[in-house]
Amino acid sequence: MLEIAAGLAGELDLxxxxxxxxxxxxxxxxxxxxxxxxxxxxVGWKVQTSVGIPSAFLRAITPLMADxxxxxxxxxxxxPEINRLLDHLTFAASMGFxxxxxxxxxxxxxxxxxxxxxxxxxxxxxxxxxNLLKSFANQAAVAVQNAQLYKxxxxxxxxxxxxxxNAGDGILIxxxxxxxxxxxxxxxxxxxxxxxxxxxxxxxxxxQWAGPTDGVTLExxxxxxxxxxAHAQLxxxxxxxxxxxxxxxxxxxxxxxxxxxxxxLLNIIAxxxxxxxxxxxxxxxxxxxxxxxHELKTPVALIKGYVSTLRRDDARWDRKVxxxxxxxxxxxxxRLTGLIENMxxxxxxxxxxxxxxxxxxxxxxxxxxxxxxxxxxxSKHTIxxxxxxxxxxxxxxxxxI
Numbered sequence: 001m002l003e004i005a006a007g008l009a010g011e012l013d014l015x016x017x018x019x020x021x022x023x024x025x026x027x028x029x030x031x032x033x034x035x036x037x038x039x040x041x042x043v044g045w046k047v048q049t050s051v052g053i054p055s056a057f058l059r060a061i062t063p064l065m066a067d068x069x070x071x072x073x074x075x076x077x078x079x080p081e082i083n084r085l086l087d088h089l090t091f092a093a094s095m096g097f098x099x100x101x102x103x104x105x106x107x108x109x110x111x112x113x114x115x116x117x118x119x120x121x122x123x124x125x126x127x128x129x130x131n132l133l134k135s136f137a138n139q140a141a142v143a144v145q146n147a148q149l150y151k152x153x154x155x156x157x158x159x160x161x162x163x164x165x166n167a168g169d170g171i172l173i174x175x176x177x178x179x180x181x182x183x184x185x186x187x188x189x190x191x192x193x194x195x196x197x198x199x200x201x202x203x204x205x206x207x208q209w210a211g212p213t214d215g216v217t218l219e220x221x222x223x224x225x226x227x228x229x230a231h232a233q234l235x236x237x238x239x240x241x242x243x244x245x246x247x248x249x250x251x252x253x254x255x256x257x258x259x260x261x262x263x264x265l266l267n268i269i270a271x272x273x274x275x276x277x278x279x280x281x282x283x284x285x286x287x288x289x290x291x292x293x294h295e296l297k298t299p300v301a302l303i304k305g306y307v308s309t310l311r312r313d314d315a316r317w318d319r320k321v322x323x324x325x326x327x328x329x330x331x332x333x334x335r336l337t338g339l340i341e342n343m344x345x346x347x348x349x350x351x352x353x354x355x356x357x358x359x360x361x362x363x364x365x366x367x368x369x370x371x372x373x374x375x376x377x378x379s380k381h382t383i384x385x386x387x388x389x390x391x392x393x394x395x396x397x398x399x400x401i
Contacts, residue, residue: 170272
Protein backbone atom coordinates (compact mmCIF):
# COMPACT_ATOMS: atom_id res chain seq x y z
CA MET A 1 0.00 0.00 0.00
CA LEU A 2 2.86 2.37 0.81
CA GLU A 3 4.46 1.70 -2.57
CA ILE A 4 1.13 2.30 -4.31
CA ALA A 5 0.56 5.55 -2.36
CA ALA A 6 4.08 6.75 -3.15
CA GLY A 7 3.59 5.96 -6.83
CA LEU A 8 0.30 7.86 -6.94
CA ALA A 9 1.67 10.87 -5.06
CA GLY A 10 4.53 11.21 -7.54
CA GLU A 11 2.27 11.35 -10.60
CA LEU A 12 1.04 14.85 -11.52
CA ASP A 13 -0.43 14.18 -14.96
CA LEU A 14 -4.14 13.83 -14.18
CA UNK A 15 -5.00 11.48 -17.07
CA UNK A 16 -2.14 9.10 -16.31
CA UNK A 17 -2.88 9.23 -12.58
CA UNK A 18 -6.55 8.31 -13.03
CA UNK A 19 -5.64 5.40 -15.29
CA UNK A 20 -3.21 4.08 -12.66
CA UNK A 21 -5.77 4.49 -9.85
CA UNK A 22 -8.43 2.66 -11.84
CA UNK A 23 -6.03 -0.15 -12.75
CA UNK A 24 -5.02 -0.65 -9.09
CA UNK A 25 -8.68 -0.52 -8.00
CA UNK A 26 -9.76 -3.20 -10.50
CA UNK A 27 -6.88 -5.39 -9.37
CA UNK A 28 -7.59 -4.91 -5.65
CA UNK A 29 -11.30 -5.64 -6.03
CA UNK A 30 -10.90 -8.41 -8.62
CA UNK A 31 -13.21 -6.54 -10.97
CA UNK A 32 -13.78 -6.88 -14.69
CA UNK A 33 -14.51 -3.22 -15.53
CA UNK A 34 -14.62 0.17 -13.88
CA UNK A 35 -14.74 3.93 -14.17
CA UNK A 36 -13.71 7.06 -12.32
CA UNK A 37 -15.99 10.11 -12.27
CA UNK A 38 -14.78 13.45 -10.92
CA UNK A 39 -16.73 16.41 -9.65
CA UNK A 40 -15.95 19.80 -11.19
CA UNK A 41 -17.11 23.18 -9.91
CA UNK A 42 -17.91 24.24 -13.46
CA VAL A 43 -19.30 21.19 -15.29
CA GLY A 44 -20.47 18.99 -12.39
CA TRP A 45 -19.92 15.22 -12.51
CA LYS A 46 -18.15 13.67 -15.49
CA VAL A 47 -16.54 10.29 -16.24
CA GLN A 48 -12.82 10.93 -16.73
CA THR A 49 -11.55 7.40 -17.45
CA SER A 50 -12.95 3.88 -17.82
CA VAL A 51 -11.86 0.30 -18.53
CA GLY A 52 -13.98 -2.44 -20.10
CA ILE A 53 -17.15 -0.34 -20.43
CA PRO A 54 -18.81 0.24 -23.83
CA SER A 55 -19.14 3.85 -24.97
CA ALA A 56 -22.93 3.42 -25.29
CA PHE A 57 -23.14 2.63 -21.57
CA LEU A 58 -21.03 5.68 -20.72
CA ARG A 59 -23.38 7.87 -22.76
CA ALA A 60 -26.35 6.37 -20.93
CA ILE A 61 -25.07 7.27 -17.45
CA THR A 62 -24.19 10.86 -18.38
CA PRO A 63 -27.72 12.21 -17.65
CA LEU A 64 -27.73 10.32 -14.33
CA MET A 65 -24.64 12.23 -13.26
CA ALA A 66 -26.12 15.49 -14.45
CA ASP A 67 -28.95 15.03 -11.91
CA UNK A 68 -26.53 15.28 -8.95
CA UNK A 69 -26.68 18.87 -7.59
CA UNK A 70 -23.35 20.61 -8.17
CA UNK A 71 -24.07 23.00 -5.32
CA UNK A 72 -23.81 20.29 -2.64
CA UNK A 73 -20.73 20.96 -0.52
CA UNK A 74 -20.79 18.75 2.61
CA UNK A 75 -19.92 15.06 2.61
CA UNK A 76 -23.03 14.25 4.67
CA UNK A 77 -25.26 15.76 1.98
CA UNK A 78 -23.32 14.45 -0.99
CA UNK A 79 -22.80 10.79 0.04
CA PRO A 80 -26.53 9.96 -0.44
CA GLU A 81 -26.31 11.42 -3.94
CA ILE A 82 -23.24 9.27 -4.65
CA ASN A 83 -25.06 6.17 -3.36
CA ARG A 84 -28.05 7.00 -5.55
CA LEU A 85 -25.73 7.27 -8.55
CA LEU A 86 -24.11 3.92 -7.73
CA ASP A 87 -27.52 2.26 -7.35
CA HIS A 88 -28.51 3.58 -10.75
CA LEU A 89 -25.25 2.33 -12.25
CA THR A 90 -25.72 -1.16 -10.82
CA PHE A 91 -29.33 -1.30 -11.95
CA ALA A 92 -28.53 0.04 -15.41
CA ALA A 93 -25.57 -2.30 -15.96
CA SER A 94 -26.76 -5.12 -18.19
CA MET A 95 -23.31 -6.36 -19.18
CA GLY A 96 -23.40 -9.63 -17.19
CA PHE A 97 -22.08 -8.04 -13.98
CA UNK A 98 -23.76 -8.88 -10.67
CA UNK A 99 -22.43 -6.27 -8.28
CA UNK A 100 -20.68 -2.97 -8.25
CA UNK A 101 -18.32 -1.53 -5.63
CA UNK A 102 -18.05 2.22 -5.16
CA UNK A 103 -15.17 4.03 -3.49
CA UNK A 104 -15.85 7.73 -2.79
CA UNK A 105 -12.77 9.91 -3.22
CA UNK A 106 -12.76 12.31 -0.26
CA UNK A 107 -10.08 14.90 0.44
CA UNK A 108 -10.17 17.76 2.94
CA UNK A 109 -13.77 16.96 3.88
CA UNK A 110 -14.90 17.34 0.29
CA UNK A 111 -16.02 14.85 -2.36
CA UNK A 112 -13.50 14.82 -5.21
CA UNK A 113 -14.96 11.95 -7.20
CA UNK A 114 -15.87 8.28 -7.14
CA UNK A 115 -14.27 5.00 -8.27
CA UNK A 116 -16.81 2.39 -9.38
CA UNK A 117 -15.75 -1.19 -10.09
CA UNK A 118 -18.05 -3.76 -11.73
CA UNK A 119 -17.71 -7.41 -10.65
CA UNK A 120 -19.32 -10.65 -11.76
CA UNK A 121 -19.61 -12.21 -8.31
CA UNK A 122 -20.86 -11.37 -4.84
CA UNK A 123 -18.30 -10.62 -2.18
CA UNK A 124 -18.21 -9.77 1.49
CA UNK A 125 -15.57 -7.38 2.82
CA UNK A 126 -14.08 -7.72 6.27
CA UNK A 127 -13.43 -4.71 8.48
CA UNK A 128 -9.75 -4.90 7.56
CA UNK A 129 -10.65 -4.97 3.85
CA UNK A 130 -12.88 -1.93 4.24
CA ASN A 131 -10.21 0.00 6.13
CA LEU A 132 -7.66 -0.89 3.46
CA LEU A 133 -9.98 0.24 0.67
CA LYS A 134 -10.82 3.44 2.54
CA SER A 135 -7.13 4.20 3.06
CA PHE A 136 -6.42 3.60 -0.63
CA ALA A 137 -9.36 5.78 -1.67
CA ASN A 138 -8.17 8.60 0.61
CA GLN A 139 -4.64 8.41 -0.80
CA ALA A 140 -6.04 8.38 -4.32
CA ALA A 141 -8.27 11.40 -3.56
CA VAL A 142 -5.30 13.40 -2.28
CA ALA A 143 -3.26 12.45 -5.36
CA VAL A 144 -6.14 13.42 -7.66
CA GLN A 145 -6.60 16.77 -5.95
CA ASN A 146 -2.86 17.48 -6.15
CA ALA A 147 -2.88 16.61 -9.86
CA GLN A 148 -5.90 18.90 -10.38
CA LEU A 149 -4.13 21.72 -8.58
CA TYR A 150 -1.02 21.13 -10.67
CA LYS A 151 -3.12 21.18 -13.84
CA UNK A 152 -4.75 24.43 -12.69
CA UNK A 153 -1.32 25.97 -12.03
CA UNK A 154 -0.16 24.96 -15.52
CA UNK A 155 -3.37 26.39 -17.01
CA UNK A 156 -2.94 29.66 -15.09
CA UNK A 157 0.69 29.83 -16.20
CA UNK A 158 -0.30 29.38 -19.85
CA UNK A 159 -3.05 32.00 -19.46
CA UNK A 160 -0.56 34.46 -17.96
CA UNK A 161 1.94 33.78 -20.75
CA UNK A 162 -0.80 34.38 -23.33
CA UNK A 163 -1.75 37.66 -21.63
CA UNK A 164 1.88 38.78 -21.57
CA UNK A 165 2.53 37.80 -25.19
CA ASN A 166 -0.63 39.52 -26.48
CA ALA A 167 -0.49 42.65 -24.34
CA GLY A 168 -0.16 45.85 -26.35
CA ASP A 169 2.18 47.44 -23.79
CA GLY A 170 5.65 46.20 -22.99
CA ILE A 171 5.88 44.28 -19.70
CA LEU A 172 8.96 43.41 -17.65
CA ILE A 173 8.85 41.31 -14.48
CA UNK A 174 11.83 42.07 -12.24
CA UNK A 175 13.30 40.12 -9.36
CA UNK A 176 13.95 42.00 -6.09
CA UNK A 177 17.56 42.58 -7.26
CA UNK A 178 16.13 44.25 -10.41
CA UNK A 179 17.17 41.46 -12.77
CA UNK A 180 14.66 40.98 -15.58
CA UNK A 181 12.89 37.66 -15.09
CA UNK A 182 10.27 37.94 -17.85
CA UNK A 183 10.13 40.13 -20.97
CA UNK A 184 7.07 40.04 -23.23
CA UNK A 185 7.00 40.31 -27.03
CA UNK A 186 5.74 43.91 -27.05
CA UNK A 187 8.75 45.24 -25.15
CA UNK A 188 11.06 43.15 -27.32
CA UNK A 189 9.63 44.92 -30.38
CA UNK A 190 9.89 48.35 -28.72
CA UNK A 191 13.49 47.79 -27.65
CA UNK A 192 14.65 46.10 -30.83
CA UNK A 193 16.18 42.80 -29.60
CA UNK A 194 14.87 39.32 -28.74
CA UNK A 195 13.23 38.64 -25.36
CA UNK A 196 15.75 35.89 -24.62
CA UNK A 197 18.60 38.42 -24.74
CA UNK A 198 16.75 40.78 -22.39
CA UNK A 199 15.75 38.20 -19.76
CA UNK A 200 18.42 37.72 -17.11
CA UNK A 201 19.84 41.22 -17.71
CA UNK A 202 19.93 43.99 -15.11
CA UNK A 203 17.10 46.50 -15.36
CA UNK A 204 19.62 49.38 -15.43
CA UNK A 205 21.32 47.95 -18.52
CA UNK A 206 18.07 47.90 -20.49
CA UNK A 207 16.22 50.97 -19.17
CA GLN A 208 18.65 53.79 -19.96
CA TRP A 209 17.44 57.32 -20.58
CA ALA A 210 18.63 59.54 -23.43
CA GLY A 211 17.92 62.70 -21.45
CA PRO A 212 16.18 64.10 -18.37
CA THR A 213 13.12 62.19 -17.11
CA ASP A 214 9.77 63.45 -15.93
CA GLY A 215 9.22 61.69 -12.61
CA VAL A 216 11.25 59.67 -10.12
CA THR A 217 13.24 56.77 -11.60
CA LEU A 218 13.22 53.29 -10.06
CA GLU A 219 16.77 53.71 -8.77
CA UNK A 220 15.96 57.01 -7.08
CA UNK A 221 12.74 55.62 -5.57
CA UNK A 222 14.45 52.52 -4.12
CA UNK A 223 17.17 54.70 -2.67
CA UNK A 224 14.37 56.52 -0.83
CA UNK A 225 12.88 53.31 0.62
CA UNK A 226 10.36 52.38 -2.08
CA UNK A 227 8.06 50.46 -1.90
CA UNK A 228 6.41 51.24 1.40
CA UNK A 229 3.17 49.43 0.49
CA ALA A 230 1.68 47.17 -2.18
CA HIS A 231 -0.05 50.19 -3.75
CA ALA A 232 3.08 52.33 -4.03
CA GLN A 233 3.24 52.67 -7.82
CA LEU A 234 5.82 54.74 -9.68
CA UNK A 235 5.45 56.51 -13.02
CA UNK A 236 8.27 58.02 -15.04
CA UNK A 237 8.47 59.36 -18.61
CA UNK A 238 11.47 59.89 -20.81
CA UNK A 239 13.29 58.92 -24.01
CA UNK A 240 14.53 55.31 -23.91
CA UNK A 241 17.89 54.51 -25.47
CA UNK A 242 17.61 51.56 -27.85
CA UNK A 243 20.02 49.12 -29.45
CA UNK A 244 21.27 49.06 -33.05
CA UNK A 245 21.51 52.87 -33.27
CA UNK A 246 17.73 53.28 -33.23
CA UNK A 247 16.20 56.66 -32.46
CA UNK A 248 15.38 57.05 -28.71
CA UNK A 249 11.75 56.14 -28.02
CA UNK A 250 9.45 58.28 -25.85
CA UNK A 251 7.98 55.94 -23.21
CA UNK A 252 6.12 56.02 -19.93
CA UNK A 253 6.87 53.30 -17.34
CA UNK A 254 4.64 52.30 -14.43
CA UNK A 255 6.34 50.25 -11.71
CA UNK A 256 4.10 48.20 -9.38
CA UNK A 257 5.51 46.13 -6.47
CA UNK A 258 4.37 42.58 -5.70
CA UNK A 259 4.72 41.93 -1.96
CA UNK A 260 4.32 38.79 0.13
CA UNK A 261 1.94 38.64 3.09
CA UNK A 262 4.90 39.53 5.31
CA UNK A 263 5.63 42.63 3.21
CA UNK A 264 8.70 41.19 1.48
CA LEU A 265 9.28 42.36 -2.09
CA LEU A 266 8.78 39.40 -4.47
CA ASN A 267 8.72 41.08 -7.88
CA ILE A 268 8.41 44.44 -9.58
CA ILE A 269 6.01 44.63 -12.55
CA ALA A 270 7.07 47.27 -15.07
CA UNK A 271 4.54 48.31 -17.75
CA UNK A 272 6.11 50.24 -20.62
CA UNK A 273 3.95 52.28 -22.99
CA UNK A 274 5.03 53.97 -26.21
CA UNK A 275 3.94 57.60 -25.80
CA UNK A 276 5.17 58.81 -29.20
CA UNK A 277 1.63 59.65 -30.33
CA UNK A 278 0.90 61.45 -27.06
CA UNK A 279 4.12 63.44 -27.45
CA UNK A 280 3.19 64.31 -31.05
CA UNK A 281 -0.29 65.33 -29.91
CA UNK A 282 1.21 67.63 -27.30
CA UNK A 283 3.53 69.17 -29.89
CA UNK A 284 0.61 69.67 -32.29
CA UNK A 285 -1.37 71.25 -29.50
CA UNK A 286 1.47 73.65 -28.71
CA UNK A 287 1.87 74.51 -32.39
CA UNK A 288 -1.87 75.05 -32.74
CA UNK A 289 -1.96 77.38 -29.73
CA UNK A 290 1.04 79.31 -31.06
CA UNK A 291 -0.54 79.74 -34.51
CA UNK A 292 -3.99 80.60 -33.23
CA UNK A 293 -2.51 83.12 -30.79
CA HIS A 294 -0.74 84.86 -33.64
CA GLU A 295 -3.88 84.76 -35.77
CA LEU A 296 -5.95 86.26 -32.96
CA LYS A 297 -3.51 89.10 -32.43
CA THR A 298 -3.88 90.38 -35.99
CA PRO A 299 -7.62 91.20 -36.00
CA VAL A 300 -7.49 92.42 -32.40
CA ALA A 301 -4.63 94.79 -33.28
CA LEU A 302 -6.46 96.11 -36.35
CA ILE A 303 -9.70 96.66 -34.45
CA LYS A 304 -7.89 98.43 -31.63
CA GLY A 305 -5.91 100.56 -34.10
CA TYR A 306 -8.95 101.73 -36.06
CA VAL A 307 -11.01 102.37 -32.92
CA SER A 308 -8.16 104.38 -31.36
CA THR A 309 -7.81 106.41 -34.56
CA LEU A 310 -11.53 107.20 -34.78
CA ARG A 311 -11.63 108.28 -31.11
CA ARG A 312 -8.87 110.90 -31.46
CA ASP A 313 -10.06 114.27 -30.21
CA ASP A 314 -7.63 116.26 -32.35
CA ALA A 315 -8.98 115.02 -35.67
CA ARG A 316 -12.21 115.33 -37.65
CA TRP A 317 -12.94 112.45 -40.02
CA ASP A 318 -15.23 112.71 -43.02
CA ARG A 319 -18.00 110.20 -43.50
CA LYS A 320 -16.13 108.14 -46.10
CA VAL A 321 -13.11 107.54 -43.83
CA UNK A 322 -15.40 106.60 -40.93
CA UNK A 323 -17.36 104.14 -43.10
CA UNK A 324 -14.16 102.56 -44.43
CA UNK A 325 -12.79 102.24 -40.90
CA UNK A 326 -16.02 100.72 -39.60
CA UNK A 327 -16.01 98.29 -42.51
CA UNK A 328 -12.49 97.12 -41.61
CA UNK A 329 -13.53 96.76 -37.96
CA UNK A 330 -16.56 94.70 -38.99
CA UNK A 331 -14.49 92.47 -41.28
CA UNK A 332 -11.85 91.87 -38.60
CA UNK A 333 -14.58 91.17 -36.04
CA UNK A 334 -16.05 88.58 -38.41
CA ARG A 335 -12.58 87.10 -38.89
CA LEU A 336 -12.11 86.97 -35.13
CA THR A 337 -15.48 85.27 -34.74
CA GLY A 338 -14.49 82.71 -37.36
CA LEU A 339 -11.21 81.94 -35.56
CA ILE A 340 -13.04 81.46 -32.28
CA GLU A 341 -15.58 79.16 -33.97
CA ASN A 342 -12.72 77.13 -35.45
CA MET A 343 -11.18 76.75 -32.00
CA UNK A 344 -14.51 75.63 -30.57
CA UNK A 345 -14.99 73.17 -33.42
CA UNK A 346 -11.52 71.73 -32.78
CA UNK A 347 -12.39 71.22 -29.12
CA UNK A 348 -15.72 69.63 -30.04
CA UNK A 349 -14.01 67.32 -32.52
CA UNK A 350 -11.50 66.21 -29.89
CA UNK A 351 -14.31 65.55 -27.43
CA UNK A 352 -16.50 63.90 -30.07
CA UNK A 353 -19.21 66.48 -29.48
CA UNK A 354 -19.64 68.05 -32.91
CA UNK A 355 -23.26 67.77 -34.01
CA UNK A 356 -24.52 68.63 -37.47
CA UNK A 357 -27.86 70.37 -37.98
CA UNK A 358 -28.77 68.99 -41.36
CA UNK A 359 -31.55 70.35 -43.56
CA UNK A 360 -32.48 70.61 -47.24
CA UNK A 361 -30.28 73.22 -48.91
CA UNK A 362 -30.50 74.70 -52.38
CA UNK A 363 -26.88 75.43 -53.27
CA UNK A 364 -27.79 77.95 -55.95
CA UNK A 365 -29.69 80.16 -53.47
CA UNK A 366 -26.85 79.93 -50.94
CA UNK A 367 -24.28 80.86 -53.59
CA UNK A 368 -26.34 83.88 -54.66
CA UNK A 369 -26.57 85.14 -51.06
CA UNK A 370 -22.82 84.74 -50.56
CA UNK A 371 -22.07 86.47 -53.87
CA UNK A 372 -24.26 89.40 -52.88
CA UNK A 373 -22.55 89.63 -49.48
CA UNK A 374 -19.00 89.56 -50.86
CA UNK A 375 -19.89 91.97 -53.68
CA UNK A 376 -20.12 94.73 -51.07
CA UNK A 377 -16.45 94.14 -50.26
CA UNK A 378 -15.20 95.12 -53.70
CA SER A 379 -16.04 97.54 -56.50
CA LYS A 380 -13.36 96.24 -58.85
CA HIS A 381 -14.89 92.80 -59.37
CA THR A 382 -18.29 91.46 -60.29
CA ILE A 383 -19.31 88.24 -58.55
CA UNK A 384 -21.89 86.14 -60.38
CA UNK A 385 -23.30 82.64 -60.00
CA UNK A 386 -24.37 80.14 -62.64
CA UNK A 387 -26.32 76.93 -61.82
CA UNK A 388 -28.48 74.73 -64.04
CA UNK A 389 -32.22 74.81 -63.35
CA UNK A 390 -32.29 71.15 -62.31
CA UNK A 391 -29.45 71.43 -59.78
CA UNK A 392 -30.39 69.03 -56.93
CA UNK A 393 -31.25 69.91 -53.35
CA UNK A 394 -28.71 68.51 -50.84
CA UNK A 395 -28.88 67.54 -47.17
CA UNK A 396 -26.24 69.42 -45.14
CA UNK A 397 -25.48 71.77 -42.24
CA UNK A 398 -25.84 75.24 -43.77
CA UNK A 399 -23.50 76.89 -41.27
CA UNK A 400 -20.68 74.37 -41.76
CA ILE A 401 -20.87 73.57 -45.46
